[in-house]
Amino acid sequence: MRARTAIACSVADQGVAALTNILVLVSAARISTVADFARFSAVYLVFTVLLGISGAYTGQPLVLRRGDDEEVRGACRLSVAFTLLAAAALGSLLAGICLPLSGATPAALLALGVVLPVVLGQDTMRYAFSTLHLPHLALAGDVLRLACVLGALAVQPHGVSAARLVAVWGLATLPALLLSAALLARTAAGTPLRLGALLRRGHLGRRFVVEFGVGNATAQLSVLGLGTVGDPLVVGALRGATTLFGPLNVLFGSATGFGPPLLGRLADDRRRIRAAAVLAAVLAATAAAWAVTLALLPEPAGRRLLGDTWPTAAALLPATGSQYAAMAVATCGLLALRVLDPRTTLAVQVVFSFTAVALLIGGYVLGGVPGAAWGLCLGSVCKALATWGRVVRLGRRAVAGRPTVSADPAPGPVRPKSAGS
Structure with missing residues (x-):
């Protein structure tokens, strides 16, 4: 498949997956009571966290996998099998804990435990197809999932329980999982399964x-903390403003999760760095254009998007x-680091996640809610500068012929290799 087609399929697949998550919540809200939707949302948040952990542990290292065709196919089959087994074990534990408990929320969590292997397994299939340079197959599976899930939720009666909603949502993903499994079996069937490789100490x-936990938790918890001890409006204003940039989050997620296989097609590190820089410029320009578009929206249209939160969110658009333009640059810098030396990204994520929190709090103290928004922006700028500074140093090392660290995450410890290999 040509690179442009692969990129288009990867972005489209990420968009379909994000659209599915959004429409699931919208559909659930329409057919359930306020209390049951709150329970469903809480369980769905638990799933979102588990999905992020699963993607970080198996999916993201998988897309960095290098080697001959048989090794890559084996790694894909191994990652999917490991996810299914781990999700089954975790789901059984969750269901076992909730089974003796009474109440609607434990029942919904029990249902999540039952369907967990299905929903996590389908997500890992997406990473596998991306690694195999077959993103159109991932797109086919996710389109089928979107159709089945929305169709199943559409026929549910009003007032359906949260547990039933979770069960219907999860089981409706089964056709997509079976289709993806059949497509993957055509490529990876017969390759060896060594599950211990994903449990070794050197596994990325x-x-x-840890990066997922630090990068996703610190800023959100700090915003909640400011809303608790300071002005509650800070939570709604910042969340409302970031919600408007949801489409960019899709692009950023696509670049991080599915960009490494595309960059890996390029012949040497210099070309990979150049491609990541071009992508950073494109995404930053897209973020700027999207911000201008939102700023030009008339107030009635804005209120239809966010209701009474629109005026405060609109004031934070600059x-x-x-911030999102800087995030685009930082995201592509981290993408380049994942390809050049994946061990360097953890330190960057930890240091600058806490830096962003400090700047958020400092900005709020100095300038209220707008100051907090500009603090987050400054944190993203610092992160972008740090990531690309590191990329430039690694690029110079490659040009000088010094050994770089392989992005091959498994099996066993990371092995040095010659530059340009």
């Missing part, structure tokens, strides 16, 4: 799980738009 998934 451990580092990526800061949030600048």
Whole structure:
């Protein structure tokens, strides 16, 4: 498949997956009571966290996999099998804990435990097809999932329980999982399964799980903390402003999760760095254009999007738009680091996640809610500068002929290789 077609399929697949998650919540809200939707949302949040952990532990290291065709196919089959087994074990534990408990929320969590292997397995299939340079197959599976899930939710009666919603949503993913499994079997059937390879100390998934926890939790918890001890409006305003940039989150997720196989097609590190820089410029320009578009929206249209939150969110658009432009540059810098030396991203994520929190709090103290938004923007700028500074140093090392670290995450410890290999 040509690179442009692969990129288009990867972005489209990420968009379909994001659209599915959004429409699931919208459909659930329409057919359930307020209390049951709150329970469903809480369980869905638990699933979202588990999905992020699963992607960090198995999916992101998988897309960095290098080697001959048989090794890559084996790694894909191994990752899918490991996810299914781990999800089954975790789901059984969750169901066992909730089974003796009474109440609607434990029942919904029990249903999540039952369907967990299905929903996590389908997500890992997406990473496998991306690694195999077959993103159109991932797109086919996710389109089928979208159709089945929305169709199943559409025929549910009003007032359906949260547990039933979770069960219907999860089981409706089964046709997509079976289709993806059949397509993957055509490529990877017969390759050996060594599950211990994903449990070894050198597996990059451990580092990526820590990155996921730090990068996704610190800023959100700090915003909630400011809303608790300071002005509650800070939570709604910042969340409302970032919600407007949801389409960019899809692009950023696509670049991080599915960009490494595309960059890996390029012949040497210099070309990979150049491609990542071009992508950073394109995404930053897209963020700026999106911010201008939102700023030009008339107030009635804005209120239809966010209701009464629109005026406060609109006031933050300059800061949030600048933040997302900087995030685009930082995301592509991290993408380049994942390809050049994946061990360097953890330190960057930890240091600058806490830097962003400090700047968020400092900005709020100095300038209220707008100051908090500009603090987050400054944190993203610092992160972008740090990531690309590291990329430039690694690029110079490659040009000088010094050994770089392989992005091959498994099996066993990371092995040095010559530059340009």
